[in-house]
Amino acid sequence: MYLREFFHQNSEKLKHAGIVDHKLETRILISNYMNWTQSKYISSLNLSLKSKHIYDINKLIKRRINHEPLQYITGIVEFYKRTFLVNKNVLIPRNETEILIEETIKFINKNKINNPKILDLCTGSGIIAISIAKEIPDSSITATDISQKALDIAKINAKKHNVKINFIKSDCLESINEEYNIVISNPPYIKTNNLKFLEKEVQMEPKIALDGGHDGVTIIRKIIEHLPKICIFNKYAIFIEIDPEIKKKCVEISQKAFPDSLVYIVKDLKKVDRILIIKNNQFSIF
Structure with a gap:
């Protein structure tokens, strides 16, 4: 599956779960897992994802659908100009x-x-x-x-x-x-x-x-x-x-x-x- 399609499917899942910033959070979850910058994410929209990546990211999406905070899933939070670890x-x-x-x-x-x-x-x-x-x-x-x-x-x-x-x-x-x-x-x-x-x-x-x-x-x-x-x-x-x-x-x-x-x-x-x-x-x- 191509990243563009994978993103759209999971963004819709988060939207139906009531996540307001569903598009942003989907991109963050994918980028965080792949260890991508925003520019790398954009340039990879036509990339075909490996089945393992799809499986792992789907598990992260499911956690967010269950309303686990995004910061706990990614393990990081931006605060006062810096990045901190959280759990x-x-x-x-x-x-x-x-x-x-x-x-x-x-x-x-x-x-x-x-x-x-x-x-x-x-x-x-x-x-x-x-x-x-x-x-x-x-x-x-x-x-x-x-x-x-x-x-x-x-x-x-x-x-x-x-x-x-x-x-x-x-x-x-x-x-x-x-x-x-x-x-x-x-x-x-x-x-x-x-x-x-x-x-x-x-x-x-x-x-x-x-x-x-x-x-x-x-x-x-x-x-x-x-x-x-x-x-x-x-x-x-x-x-x-x-x-x-x-x-x-x-x-x-x-x-x-x-x-x-x-x-x-x-x-x-x-x-x-x-x-x-x-x-x-x-x-x-x-």
């Missing part, structure tokens, strides 16, 4: 999380924080810690996660991008005994009762990385209430990704834990409240 043990990075990184980097540069000590909580695949390490080379970063399997992926990604990060298996702050200038986190923040309403693809991601408890702030509360113990006195800033539905609770928890600090929210590119920031008055906002 079923880690959350798939969203575009919104790039705002979390951008705000952190902007804050560090604006306030001219030299050799910042940074703590990344709930690191997952390590994309936040690694992205910041690449952009702020003089930073000292510790990244934690409750899942050893997630940390294993994070370590592979750190090695791939040639950055040194101290990875620690920890339930939030339980194993942390140092102080930090910057704390950043993309914790679980979806209400437990809302998990069943998520897209089928999202429901295949690790529940432990999604479930924020009955009120959505169980993990966030646990983090914020213990942060005063590890934030460097008068020289700290905290960046946490949140769901707009829990914004009010997050602000209340933050103001109670840090009564003398400024607490504010930054919107994402869709103008949705997304990043909770807590900072002491020694630092500038803009």
